[in-house]
Amino acid sequence: MSATGHDPIEEALMRVPYVDDAGFTDRVMARLPPSRRRLRVAILLASGGAATTVAALVLPGAAAALAVALAGLQAATLAAWAVPLGLAATALLLGEMARAEGE
Amino acid sequence: MPASDADLVARIVADDDRRAFAELVRRHQSAVRSLLRRLSAGDAALADDLAQETFLRAYRGLSGWRGSARLATWLYRIAWNLWASQARRAADPEPAEPEPPRPPADAAIDRYDLERALGALRAEERTALALAYGQDMTHEEAARVLDWPVGTLKTHILRGKERLRRLLSAEAEGAP
Numbered sequence: 001m002s003a004t005g006h007d008p009i010e011e012a013l014m015r016v017p018y019v020d021d022a023g024f025t026d027r028v029m030a031r032l033p034p035s036r037r038r039l040r041v042a043i044l045l046a047s048g049g050a051a052t053t054v055a056a057l058v059l060p061g062a063a064a065a066l067a068v069a070l071a072g073l074q075a076a077t078l079a080a081w082a083v084p085l086g087l088a089a090t091a092l093l094l095g096e097m098a099r100a101e102g103e
Numbered sequence: 104m105p106a107s108d109a110d111l112v113a114r115i116v117a118d119d120d121r122r123a124f125a126e127l128v129r130r131h132q133s134a135v136r137s138l139l140r141r142l143s144a145g146d147a148a149l150a151d152d153l154a155q156e157t158f159l160r161a162y163r164g165l166s167g168w169r170g171s172a173r174l175a176t177w178l179y180r181i182a183w184n185l186w187a188s189q190a191r192r193a194a195d196p197e198p199a200e201p202e203p204p205r206p207p208a209d210a211a212i213d214r215y216d217l218e219r220a221l222g223a224l225r226a227e228e229r230t231a232l233a234l235a236y237g238q239d240m241t242h243e244e245a246a247r248v249l250d251w252p253v254g255t256l257k258t259h260i261l262r263g264k265e266r267l268r269r270l271l272s273a274e275a276e277g278a279p
Contacts, residue, residue, distance in 0.1 A: 001144055008212050009212065009264055009267050010236070010264070011212075012212035012214070012217045013217070013232055013236035013237060014237050015214070015237065016134075016137045016236075016237030017137070017214065018133050019140075021117050021133075024127045024132050024136070025132060027155060028128050028132075028155050028158045028159065029124070029125055031159055032121070032124070032159070032162060032271075078135045079229055
């Protein structure tokens with residue numbers, strides 16, 4: 001330390017330059033394990049598909065009965081139920097996928 | 104107002120919020136990488152590898168961060184542990200005589216000379232100086248990160264500074 005109390009060693013040690021990110025954050029993010037949200041979408045799709053398959057295999061009569069019942073309904077009544085339900089299910093699925101993509 | 108570290112951690116733990124984690128990395132990457140560069144005596148590639156691993160470990164262990172210490176201090180501790188393990192694996196030899204730093208042209212010491220000179224210190228001295236200066240930590244916090252008594256930290260700081268002074272001034276005197 002100099003007579004004036006000025007210590008170049010301490011001053012140099014205190015100077016910590018900012019390190020520019022330069023893609024560092026992206027490299028870290030790329031190494032993270034798959035997100036739980038993506039996993040959730042995959043499970044949702046897989047379990048929906050599996051449930052449909054099992055139902056068709058185990059309950060062939062039920063599928064035929066459902067077709068007859070649906071055929072007996074007025075087209076307008078069917079649409080009144082099917083369109084909003086389909087839209088809601090699609091929106092839910094797309095929402096989950098968008099959130100997962102956004103990560 | 105930007106979210107606090109604690110808010111971001113809560114979002115990551117509750118909902119695996121990757122945007123929140125990216126924000127944490129961006130916020131702390133410079134400090135963690137600077138620390139590791141000093142510990143690695145300027146080896147930026149090694150420092151960046153260890154810094155990436157630091158954040159990956161932090162991600163896996165975030166639910167264990169209780170908020171009693173600052174997040175930065177917790178990250179420094181992970182970084183230091185990783186660096187210490189790597190140094191043990193590399194059987195960090197006692198420092199050889201360093202490549203001579205360029206003598207300072209004026210009173211200011213060049214960052215590259217400083218990092219090279221830090222490489223000539225014993226690992227404990229380098230660690231103590233890297234954590235105690237420029238990381239916005241008190242000696243008590245630095246000692247907690249290292250699991251050292253404060254007195255030990257201060258001793259290594261004094262010895263490290265003295266060796267740095269000798270190294271840099273010897274070179275300055277030997278300059279043409």
